[in-house]
Amino acid sequence: MQAKFGAPRSSYARDCQPVTNERLRKMMVTASVGPFNVTGLSPAVASLGGVMAEVKRAQPAVYQALGSAGMLCCRFQRGSTSAISNHSWGTAIDLTLNNVLDRRGDGNVQYGLTLIAPIFNRFGWYWGAKFKIEDSMHFEAGRSLMDTWAGTA
Numbered sequence: 001m002q003a004k005f006g007a008p009r010s011s012y013a014r015d016c017q018p019v020t021n022e023r024l025r026k027m028m029v030t031a032s033v034g035p036f037n038v039t040g041l042s043p044a045v046a047s048l049g050g051v052m053a054e055v056k057r058a059q060p061a062v063y064q065a066l067g068s069a070g071m072l073c074c075r076f077q078r079g080s081t082s083a084i085s086n087h088s089w090g091t092a093i094d095l096t097l098n099n100v101l102d103r104r105g106d107g108n109v110q111y112g113l114t115l116i117a118p119i120f121n122r123f124g125w126y127w128g129a130k131f132k133i134e135d136s137m138h139f140e141a142g143r144s145l146m147d148t149w150a151g152t153a
């Protein structure tokens with residue numbers, strides 16, 4: 001991510017801090033993706049809008065329950081003091097179902113998320129359920145999307 005887009009800022013902490021990289025900051029947009037508004041990297045927000053349109057069509061009950069716990073947020077990965085979260089580039093989103101966050105690392109996954117994860121995958125997004133520490137609320141744009149977006153940035 002650093003190599004493709006540059007560093008969003010020079011230092012990180014546990015909690016969200018603003019993007020200080022001017023070029024990256026200009027690529028951030030706030031827009032509706034259907035069930036909620038997000039702030040994130042422009043092409044990622046557009047892609048997420050496509051995902052949500054398909055969720056609405058294929059999984060309308062899940063769509064009705066969906067909420068966002070945030071997209072752009074410059075910080076370390078949860079539990080780390082060195083690894084930078086992809087939220088820092090605005091290319092990841094944390095989802096809620098009926099305002100409930102899936103508890104990270106408990107090995108359980110909200111059923112609704114299992115219904116929409118294949119849709120995210122088809123659009124080139126990865127699901128955090130398969131991370132070393134299960135993070136099922138978390139979806140992030142995959143490498144091939146990043147390569148495409150970096151080329152057009």
Ligand SMILES: [Zn+2]
Pocket residue numbers: 087092093094137138139
């Ligand atoms: Zn996340």
